[in-house]
Each structure stands twice: as structure tokens, then as C-alpha cells.
Amino acid sequence: MVKSNLEVWGYNSYRPFRIYWILKEYGLKFIARKIGSRTGETQTKEYLKMNAKGKIPILKHNNKIISESAAAVNYIIYNYKKPVDFYLPNNSFDKAKVDEWTFFSLMELDCLVIYTLRRHEKLENLGLSNLYGRAPNAVKTSREHFDRMIAACDKNVPKSGWLFGKSPSVADIMFVSCLMVCDIFDIEIKSKNVLRYYNRAKKRKQFIEAYENCFE
Numbered sequence: 001m002v003k004s005n006l007e008v009w010g011y012n013s014y015r016p017f018r019i020y021w022i023l024k025e026y027g028l029k030f031i032a033r034k035i036g037s038r039t040g041e042t043q044t045k046e047y048l049k050m051n052a053k054g055k056i057p058i059l060k061h062n063n064k065i066i067s068e069s070a071a072a073v074n075y076i077i078y079n080y081k082k083p084v085d086f087y088l089p090n091n092s093f094d095k096a097k098v099d100e101w102t103f104f105s106l107m108e109l110d111c112l113v114i115y116t117l118r119r120h121e122k123l124e125n126l127g128l129s130n131l132y133g134r135a136p137n138a139v140k141t142s143r144e145h146f147d148r149m150i151a152a153c154d155k156n157v158p159k160s161g162w163l164f165g166k167s168p169s170v171a172d173i174m175f176v177s178c179l180m181v182c183d184i185f186d187i188e189i190k191s192k193n194v195l196r197y198y199n200r201a202k203k204r205k206q207f208i209e210a211y212e213n214c215f216e
């Protein structure tokens with residue numbers, strides 16, 4: 001078993017995947033605690049003590065616990081030495097541009113589209129409408145919103161490399177992790193440019209290693 005003071009709790013989903021990916025980028029050893037959402041494993045007394053929200057993922061570093069996948073990803077970049085092949089902004093404007101992609105991914109894609117589809121799509125489409133209720137109009141408008149958002153970033157996604165040049169950044173981890181959900185919910189990425197970017201991202205060694213570790 002791997003010895004490390006870093007533990008990722010959660011697997012098999014694009015949100016824990018964000019933490020697996022940044023840890024692979026930084027070449028850090030970690031223990032994967034493979035508990036799943038909606039299995040009961042996030043509702044135990046022991047787990048709720050670590051994350052009262054009863055959700056995955058969390059990152060545990062010694063006795064420090066970080067919930068929220070984006071916060072956990074940032075914790076790694078704030079605390080460990082930047083690898084040569086990873087982009088970190090070094091002024092406030094460039095930092096804001098990375099944040100712009102991060103918040104865009106979290107709010108416009110993860111929250112407005114993915115959460116809505118997960119909650120309100122039919123069971124056979126991998127949704128939980130049996131728990132949260134059918135909402136066909138919300139599902140339809142979420143899918144439309146996704147298309148609009150992807151069209152809006154079409155020109156901002158470079159034709160080669162990553163969002164900020166030759167190396168990936170936190171922005172790429174957040175954006176790509178949301179694009180991964182297209183496969184689950186049968187969403188077509190209608191921008192050829194974004195699709196090419198996504199396919200490039202999936203070929204990165206660290207992405208593949210993280211994927212193989214997170215999704216079994």
C-alpha cells in the first residue's frame with residue numbers, strides 16, 4: 001500500500017478526478033480512499049465528521065481536510081513545488097484569467113448544466129429524477145445552455161496546447177473535467193475546436209494515469 005500523508009476520499013466521478021489529476025501533475029503519492037457517492041459510504045458517522053455535506057471528494061492532508069474539489073486542487077498548487085510542465089499565473093490579471101475558467105466551469109457547466117441533468121434526467125439517462133422529480137424543461141434548457149456556453153468559449157480555446165500555452169493549468173483541469181460528463185449524458189460538443197482540445201487533453205500521460213486510478 002502507498003505511504004502518504006495525502007488522501008483523496010472518493011472515486012469514480014469527474015469531481016474526485018480533478019484531485020487525482022492535479023496530484024498526478026505534481027507527481028505526489030497519495031492514498032485513494034475509494035468510497036462512492038450514494039452508496040451509504042459518505043453518510044457514515046466517521047465520514048460526516050470529515051465532511052458534514054456527506055459528499056465526495058475530500059482531500060485529507062495529515063489532519064487537515066478540504067472539501068470542494070476546486071479548493072482541494074488549489075491547495076496542492078499553493079503548497080507544493082510547481083512541476084516544470086505545469087502553468088501557474090504569476091500576476092493578478094493572469095491569476096484572474098485562470099479563475100475565470102475555473103468559476104465558469106463550476107458555475108455555468110457543473111452547476112447549471114451537470115447538476116441539473118444529474119438531478120432531473122430520467123433514470124435510464126443516468127439521472128436521479130426518481131429522487132428529485134422530472135423536470136423536462138429544466139433538462140432541455142440545461143442542454144441548450146451547455147451548447148451556448150461551449151459556443152461562447154469556442155474562440156478562447158487555443159488550436160494547440162492548453163488554455164494558457166504549452167502546459168496545463170488548474171483552468172484546464174476544471175474545464176476538461178466538466179467536458180468529461182458529455183460522454184455520460186450524451187451531450188455533443190458542437191465546437192470542433194473545443195472537441196479537438198478535449199481529445200488532446202485526454203492523451204496526456206498524467207490525465208490517463210489519473211483516469212485509470214479514479215475510474216475502475
Ligand SMILES: N[C@@H](CCC(=O)N[C@@H](CS)C(=O)NCC(=O)O)C(=O)O
Nearest residue numbers: 013015037038055056057068069070
Ligand atoms: N461542489 C462539490 C460537489 C460535490 C458533489 O456533489 N459530489 C457528488 C459526487 S461527484 C456527491 O457526493 N453526491 C452525493 C450527493 O449529492 O448526495 C465539489 O466540487 O466538490
